[in-house]
Amino acid sequence: MRSSLGLACLLCFITWMSLVQATHGPVSSCCLRWSTTMIQLDRIMNYTIQSEGICPIKAVVFQTQSGNRLCSDPNNRWAKRAMKKVNEKTKALLKVEQNEQGSASDNKPAVSTTPKKEPLKKGTGRKPTKT
Numbered sequence: 001m002r003s004s005l006g007l008a009c010l011l012c013f014i015t016w017m018s019l020v021q022a023t024h025g026p027v028s029s030c031c032l033r034w035s036t037t038m039i040q041l042d043r044i045m046n047y048t049i050q051s052e053g054i055c056p057i058k059a060v061v062f063q064t065q066s067g068n069r070l071c072s073d074p075n076n077r078w079a080k081r082a083m084k085k086v087n088e089k090t091k092a093l094l095k096v097e098q099n100e101q102g103s104a105s106d107n108k109p110a111v112s113t114t115p116k117k118e119p120l121k122k123g124t125g126r127k128p129t130k131t
Contacts (some may be wrong), residue, residue, distance in 0.1 A: 030055035031071030038078045039070065041085045049074065 031050055034057070043064050050059045050071075060079050062070040071077040 031059040031069075032056060033071070034059060034073045034076075035071050039072060041082050044086055046090075047083055047086055052100065062110060081128055 026036060032055075039062075043066075044047060045065055047060050047062045050057070050061050052058050058073045058074055058118075060074045060083060062079075064070065069112050072082075
């Protein structure tokens with residue numbers, strides 16, 4: 001009797017934890033504090049904004065070329081400069097991609113260089129007679 005009650009409690013706890021995990025996502029991905037580290041701006045690939053709600057603080061999460069994450073204060077002057085640099089780089093890349101796609105679609109279809117047969121004129125379709 002005691003073992004079935006313990007098993008029922010364990011199942012309820014596991015179910016509850018699964019629901020919390022499914023609705024809120026893994027808490028380990030949240031920035032819990034801001035870093036004061038300032039890396040070279042050209043090493044930053046992209047960023048995301050972490051809002052308060054599930055996570056305890058609002059932060060800018062920078063993704064580096066090496067795959068590291070750096071959590072910064074969104075009001076920090078360096079963080080604002082870094083976000084601006086990433087936005088400019090992304091905008092430039094999009095412009096290049098659009099130009100490449102546009103130039104590929106601007107190509108006109110190839111025109112055949114073989115001469116077309118002209119329609120036969122009246123009376124020229126017969127073989128000449130020998131005399």
